[in-house]
Amino acid sequence: MKLDFVHISDIGQHLGREVTVKGWLYNKRSSGKIHFLQIRDGTGVIQGVMVKNEVGEEIFALGDRVTQESSIIVRGLVKEDQRAPSGYELGVTGLQIVQLTQDYPITPKEHGPAFLMEHRHLWMRSSKQHAILRIRDTIEQAIHAYLHKEGFIHTPAPILTPTACEGTTTLFQTDYFGEPAYLSQSGQMYIEATAAAFGKVYTFTPAFRAEKSKTRRHLTELWMMDAEASYFEHAENMQCQEGMICAIVERVLNERQFELKTLERDTKPLERIRAPFPVISYKEAVELCNKAGVPIRYGEDFGAPHDTAIAGSFERPVFVDRFPAEIKSFYMQPDPKDPSVVLGSDLYAPEGYGEIIGGSQRIHDLDLLLKKMEQHKVPYEPYKWYVDLRRYGSVPHSGFGIGIERTVSWMCGLQHIREAIPFARMLEKIYP
RNA sequence: UCCAGCGUAGCUCAAUGGUAGAGCCCCCGGCUGUUAACCGGGUUGUUGUAGGUUCGAGCCCUACCGCUGGAGCCA
Incomplete structure (x- = not known):
C-alpha cells in the first residue's frame, strides 16, 4: 500500500x-x-x-x-x-x-466491573475509557501550561524515600540495600527544597497509600501534582489553585467536547466554574454541616457525608480554610490572628467529588518548626535536611497538591475512580 | 478491619425445593446504507468450594473463597 x-x-x-x-x-x-x-x-x-x-x-x-x-x-x-x-x-x-483476532473478550454488549477490570488492558480501547484517558491527558497538559505561564518549573521529587511524609500507618515499605525505604505519599517536602532553589516549582509523582480503603474514591497508587512557591503567602496560594482549576475546566471544555459527549457528561455544571471560588472557614463548614443534618464536632475532620454537604451547598468549588492545627500536618503555618488554626485549606469539587486539593502556607521560622515537630513527635534526624531549609535563607512559602484521578473523575462525571487511571491499583488488586 | 449485597454458559442475566434457560459472543445461511444492524438455524454447564438438611438442592443451613458497594482513613 x-x-x-x-x-x-x-x-x-x-x-x-x-x-x-x-x-x-x-x-x-x-x-x-x-x-x-x-x-x-x-x-x-x-x-x-x-x-x-x-x-x-x-x-x-x-x-x-x-x-x-x-x-x-x-x-x-x-x-x-x-x-x-x-x-x-x-x-x-x-x-x-x-x-486476525480470535474471540476478543469485550463484546459490544454489557459487562460487569469485575470482568472489565480483569481486562483493563483491553477495556481502555473502548470509546468511554478512551475518552476518559484523553481528558486526563488534557487535564495534565492544562496543569503544565498554567504553571509554566505562572513561572513555575517542573522539578521531579523522588518516589523512594527514607521516611514518612505524613503518618506512618499507611506506607508501603520496601527494602533498600538492607535498609527500610518507603514509597512516597507526596513530593511536597522535597519540592520545598527545590522551591528554595528555583522560586516556583511543581512535581508530578505517584503517591502510594497503603490504606485499607475500599470505596469509589480511593486508589492505593494515585497521581499528585504538588506545587510550591517561595515568597508565596496563603492568599496567593489559594488564588493560584483557583486559577489552575479554571484553566483545567476551560481547556477541557474547549478541546474535549467530543469526549465529554461520549461520556454523556452534563457540561452545564462545568460551564459555571469561574473565579472567584467561595471561601469558608473550617468553623463555618462545621456549622454548615450541623445545619444540613450531618453532625460533626469542632475539631473533627470531615468524612464523606460532610464533603457532600459542604460541596453541595455551592455551585463552584469551595475552599474550606483555617483548619484546627491539631488535625493538620506539623509543617503548616499558624494563623497569626488565631494560632489554634493553620493557614491551610482544602478545595472541594462540586457534584459530590470531594476534596481535590489540599494546600497550606508552610512554617518558615526555624524555632517554631522545631517546636511543632516535637509536639507532633516527628523525629529530627531523618528531617534534618528539611529543617535546614529554615536555617539557610528561609522565606515564607506555600504550596498545594491536587489529586489527578479525583479531578479526572469530576471532569468526566465518573461513578468510580478506577476508570480515571489506565491501571488502577486498589485494595488487594494489582492485576493487570 | 467492620457492615451489607451478590457468586448459574466466554459475557450479561432468568429459573415456587421437582426435566438448568434467554440474549450476546462464536459458527452456518440470508440481506446494496448499517448505526450495540436485522432475520433464520446451530454449538456452549462439575450452578464458586467443602460439608449438611431433604425422597429430591441452583434455591434451605454451616464454613471457607471470590466479587461489588459502603464505613473508618484520606486526595
Whole structure:
C-alpha cells in the first residue's frame, strides 16, 4: 500500500483523496453486499464502507472474515456522509489484515466491573475509557501550561524515600540495600527544597497509600501534582489553585467536547466554574454541616457525608480554610490572628467529588518548626535536611497538591475512580 | 478491619425445593446504507468450594473463597 497515511482525527482535511488508515476494527455491521467497518486508530473512529461490486470478491471476503479488534490497514476515499456516525466515511478500496483476532473478550454488549477490570488492558480501547484517558491527558497538559505561564518549573521529587511524609500507618515499605525505604505519599517536602532553589516549582509523582480503603474514591497508587512557591503567602496560594482549576475546566471544555459527549457528561455544571471560588472557614463548614443534618464536632475532620454537604451547598468549588492545627500536618503555618488554626485549606469539587486539593502556607521560622515537630513527635534526624531549609535563607512559602484521578473523575462525571487511571491499583488488586 | 449485597454458559442475566434457560459472543445461511444492524438455524454447564438438611438442592443451613458497594482513613 502507498504511503499517504493519515490519522482519523485529521480525516476532514483529506476530503476527496484516497488515504491509508492504520488501526484496528472496532466493530462491524454487514448488509448483504456492503460491509460497514468501524475503524479506530487511537485518534478517532471512522466508518469504512466496503461495497462488493467496487472492491471485488477477494477483498470483500477479507472484509467478511475480519473480526473485532483485528489490526488492519485500510485504504479508501475520504467522503462526507450524513449517514456515517462521525459525518465522514472511507469508501474502502483496500484492506490488509495485520493480525486476525480470535474471540476478543469485550463484546459490544454489557459487562460487569469485575470482568472489565480483569481486562483493563483491553477495556481502555473502548470509546468511554478512551475518552476518559484523553481528558486526563488534557487535564495534565492544562496543569503544565498554567504553571509554566505562572513561572513555575517542573522539578521531579523522588518516589523512594527514607521516611514518612505524613503518618506512618499507611506506607508501603520496601527494602533498600538492607535498609527500610518507603514509597512516597507526596513530593511536597522535597519540592520545598527545590522551591528554595528555583522560586516556583511543581512535581508530578505517584503517591502510594497503603490504606485499607475500599470505596469509589480511593486508589492505593494515585497521581499528585504538588506545587510550591517561595515568597508565596496563603492568599496567593489559594488564588493560584483557583486559577489552575479554571484553566483545567476551560481547556477541557474547549478541546474535549467530543469526549465529554461520549461520556454523556452534563457540561452545564462545568460551564459555571469561574473565579472567584467561595471561601469558608473550617468553623463555618462545621456549622454548615450541623445545619444540613450531618453532625460533626469542632475539631473533627470531615468524612464523606460532610464533603457532600459542604460541596453541595455551592455551585463552584469551595475552599474550606483555617483548619484546627491539631488535625493538620506539623509543617503548616499558624494563623497569626488565631494560632489554634493553620493557614491551610482544602478545595472541594462540586457534584459530590470531594476534596481535590489540599494546600497550606508552610512554617518558615526555624524555632517554631522545631517546636511543632516535637509536639507532633516527628523525629529530627531523618528531617534534618528539611529543617535546614529554615536555617539557610528561609522565606515564607506555600504550596498545594491536587489529586489527578479525583479531578479526572469530576471532569468526566465518573461513578468510580478506577476508570480515571489506565491501571488502577486498589485494595488487594494489582492485576493487570 | 467492620457492615451489607451478590457468586448459574466466554459475557450479561432468568429459573415456587421437582426435566438448568434467554440474549450476546462464536459458527452456518440470508440481506446494496448499517448505526450495540436485522432475520433464520446451530454449538456452549462439575450452578464458586467443602460439608449438611431433604425422597429430591441452583434455591434451605454451616464454613471457607471470590466479587461489588459502603464505613473508618484520606486526595
